[in-house]
Amino acid sequence: MPTATIAGIELEVDEEGFILEPEKWTPEIGEEISKEVGCWPMTEEHWKVVHALRDYYKDYGMVPPLRQISKVTGFEMKRLYELFPYGPGKGPAKIGGLTKPAGCV
C-alpha cells in the first residue's frame, strides 16, 4: 500500500488517498486533505459534517448513506454538495480519515 505524508505525519493510504490508519488521524490532517477535495478552508459547517460522519462510523463501522448524512447534520442535499463539491460522502470521509464509502457505479 502507498504511504503519504500529510501534515507531517506518515500514513498508509489507499490508491485514492483514503487514510487506512484512522487511529493516526488528527484535525490538521483533515485540514490538509480538505484542499484536495475542494473544501479548504474548512468552516464550522464542514467540520459539523465530518464529525457527524466520524461519530456514525464509530457506532456502525461505516460511512452513513447520503440521506442519513442529510438527516444527522440537518443540511439539505443541495447545501451538502455545495460544502463538499466532490460529494458529501466521499469528501468528508476522506477528510475525516474514514474508509471510502461503498457506492454503486
Add this chain to the structure above:
Amino acid sequence: MVDKTEMLDELEKGPWPSFVSQIKEQAEKNPISRDLLRQLEQSYKDKKLYWRHGGVVGVWGYGSGMIGRYSARPDLFPGVAEFHTVRLNNPSGWFYNTKSLRQMCDIWEKYGSGLLYMHGMTGDILLLGTTTENLQPCFDELSSEASFDLGGSGPGIRTISCCVGPARCEWACYDTLDVTYDLTMTFQSEMHRPSLPHKFKIKCSGCPNDCVGAILRSDLPIIGTWRDTIQIDQEAVSEYINGGFDIVSYVINRCPTQCMRLTEKELGINDRECSRCMHCINVLPKALRPGKERGATILIGGKTQLVEGTIISSVLIPFIKLTPPYQEIKDLVNKIWDFWGEYARGRERVGEFIQRIGLGDFLEGMGIEPNPYMVAHPRENPHIKFEEYYREGD
C-alpha cells in the same frame, strides 16, 4: 506503432464491423487508445481482466456522471493508468443535430481516448477513457460549448430515456419525448446529487411494444396504453384478406388471450380480455390501431440481476392520463423516494425492497389502493407468493 495483437486480430475477421478495428484506428493517433489495445490483448492472452474500479472521480458540484476506471498494471500500460468514463445525458429519443455531435467528438478527441459508445443501458452517451486531470476541463467544454450535461450515476435517479414516440411512431399513446424532458428537468438536481439507497431508473415507452425495454430495465417504467377499444378499419381488414393474407393463422390464433374472432370477413375483438400485447396491431398496421383514450400504465420494480435475481416490473398504476406538467408522476416519484429512502437497506433496489416488505405494505406506504389489475395475471407477478397447503395425511 501498435504492438502485435494476434488475439484481437481474430475479432476483425468476418463480415461484421469490429470494435477492434475502431480502437486500432484511434490508436494510430491517440496514446490512450494505443495502450487500451495493448492491455486488451494481454487480457485475452492471460484470460484475465486488468481493470480496477474506483469511486472518487468527479467534477465540481456533481456527485454523478463520472465513473472511475484504472488499469491494474499502470506500469505496463501507462496510457490507461486512468481510464475514466464520462456519462452524458441523452436528449429525448436520441435526436441530435450533426453540429452538436461534431462538437462533442472534437472535445472528446482533445481530452480523451476518442472512443465512445452510444448509448449505454441507461441511455447515456458513454465517453470511454480519460484521465482524472482532464475530467474537469473536458466537462467544462462539453457543457459550455456543446451544451451537453452529465448523466446520472451512483445511488440516485439515472438518466431518463424514452423511445422515439410520437416523433416517428404512429403507435405512441403519449408524448414520451416531452415526459422524458420534463422529468429530466424536474429531477436534475437529484440526478446530479445522488442520495437514494441505490440507483433508480425511469424509462418511457410509447406503447406496449416497449422499444426501450422499460419493463425489465427500469425501476419505474412508464408504458403507453389505451383504456377503450382497439380501433378497427373493417375495410382495411377485408383488403388484407382479399390480398391473400391469412389473418386466422397469423393474427387470431396468435392472440395470447384468444379474444379475437373473424365472422363473415368482419374482425371482432373482445377488448375486455385484450391484454394490450400489440401483436395484432403490429401485424395489421393498416387495419388496427390503439384506442382513442390513451395514456400510460406505470409499473414498478424492474431490474437486472445483482444482489438478487432479475425482476420484471409489475403494475403500480393501471392507467393514467399524461398531460403536462405530469404532476401525478412527480408526486409519485417523490413518494417512492421518501418511503424507499427511509426504509430500504443499503444498496437495495426498489424492486428488492418490495419483495422484502411485500407489495401490500408498499402500496400502503404509497397510499395506493390495491387493484385487481396489479395481479390480473398472478403468475406473472413476482411479488405474489403462492404457498402450497397440505392437509394432514396428504
